Amino acid sequence: MSMPLAVGTDRRLFVVAANLTQSMKVPVHFVNITTMSEYRKDAHTSIYTVRQGKMLTAEQKADPAKFADCIHWCLPGLPDTWNELLYTHVISRS
Secondary structure, eight states, X not given: OOXXXXXXXXXXXXXXXXXHHHTOSSOOOOOOOHHHHHXXXXXXXXXXXXXXXXXXXXXXXXXHHHHOOHHHHHOSSHHHHHHHHHHHHHHHHO
């Protein structure tokens, strides 16, 4: 059995999201992709990005929690997987 990675995701947010979606009048399906995404190497953020047309400074690179840019460096990859899951979910319900 695999164990979730301890990469800083606040799992309490899942309880909030589940409670919120269950209390809505319109049916909403919550698809939790977080754990799967954390296992993907290309899901991790990168400090090698450009902000406002300039490369990050050494000081900014030292603070990846604030300055990392995942979407820029992860495409194609993890977002494509999310799209496939969403497509499969939508098709399976139609």
